[in-house]
Amino acid sequence: MSKSATKGVLLVQLGTPNAPTTPEVRKYLTEFLMDPRVIDIPVVGRTLLVKAAIVPRRAPKSAATYRTIWDEKTGSPLMYYSELQRDLLQAELGDDYHVELAMRYQNPSIASALKKMEGMLLESIRVIPLFPQYASATSGSVIDKVMETMRSWQYFPALSFVSNYCDDEQMCETYADHAKKFDIDYYDHILFSYHGLPVRQLGKVDPTGNLTCPDAGCDSCKVEKNSFCYLSQCYATSRMIAGKLNLSPDRYTVCFQSRLGKTPWIQPYTSDTLHHLAQQGVKKLLVFSPAFVADCIETLDEIQVEYANEFKDLGGEEVAMVESLNGDPKWINVLKRLAQG
Structure with a gap:
């Protein structure tokens, strides 16, 4: 000091x-x-x-x-x-x-x-x-x-x-740099897995009082409708990182983890996405967790242990996780x- x-x-x-x-x-x-x-x-x-x-x-x-x-x-x-x-x-x-x-x-x-x-x-x-x-x-x-x-x-x-x-270019470039430590072409698909929220919380940030989000996840929401929509910001982050890696839209999926309770949360859920990809014959996954700027125990365990085991039980072979921003x-x-x- x-x-x-x-x-x-x-x-x-x-x-x-x-x-x-x-x-x-x-x-x-x-x-x-x-x-x-x-x-x-x-x-x-x-x-x-x-x-x-x-x-x-x-x-x-x-x-x-x-x-x-x-x-x-x-x-x-x-x-x-x-x-x-x-x-x-x-x-x-x-x-x-x-x-x-x-x-x-x-x-x-x-x-x-x-x-x-x-x-x-x-x-x-x-x-x-x-x-x-x-x-x-x-x-x-x-x-x-x-x-x-x-x-x-x-x-x-x-x-x-x-x-x-969410769309800071240098931040997204840093995530992409960490992914480049892997052979991107080796992986069949890329996941951008964010922490989830109850769907009702999306509508609460709408100043018009609309408590539902009819266009949840639309690409234009952040620019045209509500710049504070968490879901839209997650898509914005993912698009920018994917652009830095020259990933086509079919090469990656945005999904959401850490559900709690029985109320509807933002979808697609990461767990459901794993099932869908396994059914398509995907064997190797590379996973980002760009809602966090530092590696944390909960996310490391949820992705590298829980989801990795779930995916392997479904016939998958490998789940690798991209390091967070940490001290870069x-x-x-x-x-x-x-x-x-």
Whole structure:
């Protein structure tokens, strides 16, 4: 931290348990799923669903998954790479800036990071949610929490937020560079698998109050109708990465993982896509997860273990995963540009 810093940058990632134990995972899942922007139903129903059904069932299983990938020295991959991104960005920005990292859920908390920044009397704070595509349940929740936390401040620096950067060309080029470490032609098909959302949440970002999305996934939505449509932003990211790799539309599929509950979520589901591709005789898959800018345990396990096993059971042979942005210098340069506005 530089004593001369006048500008602040707050990077905010989703979060990770403090330890790969059932009690710590239970705390993390409870805070995460009780967020009304994540499970957007009335508080009584949300409490019953989360605390009586989902968390008791998922916490032990998730803790076991965390233990398979957790590193004794560096902890979870998400924390390791998020801290690396913070440190690399600080080095790039120099002494005029002070960069903090926070997790939306668990530690380091947004409140603790902002407390440090409050005492520095910074002239400005730039908040960058580490989610390329905007969703109320991710970037929206981060922005909401920052504003709630700063409500008690007695002075306000110039405050700004980066809403999304789904079609940032250099970011997409970095994803493509990571894919080029593989022999693209070796794979029969490419998947762009994003975290899912309930369909009802798509319509809620429509300022006209339309709670349905009749054109879900249309290519023109982001430009012509609603620039905050998460689904359309996922397609925008995928198209740009595919363009960098010269992939024709028939060579890749956009799909969505991590369903929760029985309500309709964005489709096509990744699991259903695996079944469809296996039926077509596809044997080798290369998978991107461009909703994340750092490798995280949940996604690594879901794609490299759960989906890989499912695909092999269906007759597939191989599922490979493209590394996330992590500490790539090109990605740090994107963060620098976003931080400088």
